[in-house]
Amino acid sequence: MRFGHLAQRLFNTPIAIRPEKAEVIMASLAERLGISKMIRLDGAELALTPHAFGGEFSQKGRDSVEGYFNVGGVAVIQVEGTLVQKLGTLEPYSGMTGYDGIRQNFLTALGDPDVRAIAFSIDSPGGEVAGCFDLVDMIYEARGEKPIAAILDEGAYSAAYAIASAADEIYVPRTGGVGSIGVISMHVDWSKALTQSGVKVTFITYGERKADGHPEIPLSDEARASFQTDIDTMGELFVETVARNRGLAASKVRATQAATYLGERGVALKLADAVMSPDAAFAALYSKLK
Template identity: 25%
Template sequence: MAQSDPSDIVQPISQQSPTAPQPIVIQNYPSSSLGWRILAAIGWMGVFLCVPIILGQAITSASYYDTTEGVSEKYVSGSKSADDKIAIINVKGVIMEGEGYIRKQIDLVKEDKDVKAVVVRVDSPGGTVTGSDYILHHLKELKKERDIPLVVSMGSMATSGGYYVAMAVENEKDAIFAEPTTTTGSIGVIIPHYNISGLMKEYNVEDDSIMSHPRKQMLTMTREMPEEHREILQEYVNQAFGRFKDIVKEGRPDFAANPEKLDVLATGEIFTANQALNNGLVDKIGFVEEAVARAAELASIDPKTSRVVTYEQPTALFDLGLAQGKAMNWDKMLELSAPKAYYISSYLPPVMSSFPFGSR
């Protein structure tokens, strides 16, 4: 049998010489059908529709779990790159329910483990009894939970409920600083009441309200207040006043040892910074920088190598009460007409609380 010539044997492409020309294989793919194109278009439309929905759900979820509502940290002084922080919590304006900006600041500090000390900056004439007590409670909880020192810096005014909040220092020494021009004090309670019954008689207007009991109208402006009702309300005020003085004794231990001294001061009278210092209502005359230095000292950190921060409140578009085109916020007006006890240095607390500078 004749042997075949090796040159006649066709080798696989992979075994051919590298210099040998490579065959070009061309495959023809069928063109996409109209059906496939429609399916692809539908798929892309689904993607475009789903992305906004998914993003919207993510934003909604983030908003649901976000308790800060736009309150953000801002650098004040010290080292910008430092880990240790001294936080300044602002209590400004008329105090109403206590929720809102002030509570959000407290929550931010509570969650930030880099904060080693707190300065509460008080610039407030006070507000409602409940709102002031709410803020005091949460400041104390912050101190207890984080085990960090707290110092108070008083601004232009820290009266009544503003002074009440300052008692969050408890028995810490040299912890309340008042600026040279600070107005403080006004330790007392008031339930505003106005009597327009004489005016109504003059214009022949009668209050013909139907009530379950005469005491339901104890604070009505349209009738003379009976002595029985006045005694009931006075007892209510006395109890709120007693709690105020007890809180002051916690923050000013010297008054606990000498309650008669506090009774002399707790008349609703306001005091200058020097008068407050001489009477033991504050510890030092100094600005916020001195308060920061004291907080750093109590925390055993250096204020120059720490980062001092505060918290900014976002500016609402309709802060003047004209939101959504409403000329009058009737639910707020109704709220203001309800009887409330106030720790406040003012003769028109309900009117003041309706303005946008309220700290809420």
């Protein structure tokens, strides 16, 4: 299946992404994966609009081998689209950015004598949990070596906000946003569809919980509780990480309940430092280097 690898990275695994963006992704993939109906936990049916995802899977071709632009001594590292653990390229590609590319670009910029500051240019709804917090810790621990700024163009949500929070300063435009400090997982239950199509799946396992989460069978109460525990653990890691990065009490971060906030509101909650357009934010960063 051409999109099977994407399904493995999105279904039945924790991801740090805005729920509405997740739904758009799932609806876009549904037709390609042969899914005719998707139901939310509240019982409401999710409209399947395969083209709603726009160019997320468009093949626009790879950019140059250089992973960042050096603009007057400022390394501009792009963080765009859906974030994944490994993409194998230094630049955003086909609507996705890899943590591996961000890490390599950041480390290279730190060691580049021609780079005096680093700016993450961020416009992302978030993405995979895997690999995110190791990257965030690395950026946070590099504070003080060179000025690091997160310049949002327009939003940094969930995993993307985790990355932004590791910078010294976060600049958000008035129509942009921050937040969604939470983790979500989506379980797909294909059992009824398989039964209706005359297909019966039998799992032969060693270990009673070996088949937990498989889409061919309904999600058991035990499996759901186990997954919830994992989600809670990762959610608390997210909260504690942002609290450390932003110098906030964990209780205040937790109290956001994964909500999102437009520019001014985000600054008021200390999730960002200033409301500025990307150009003004870059100018502000650059002025500090003179």
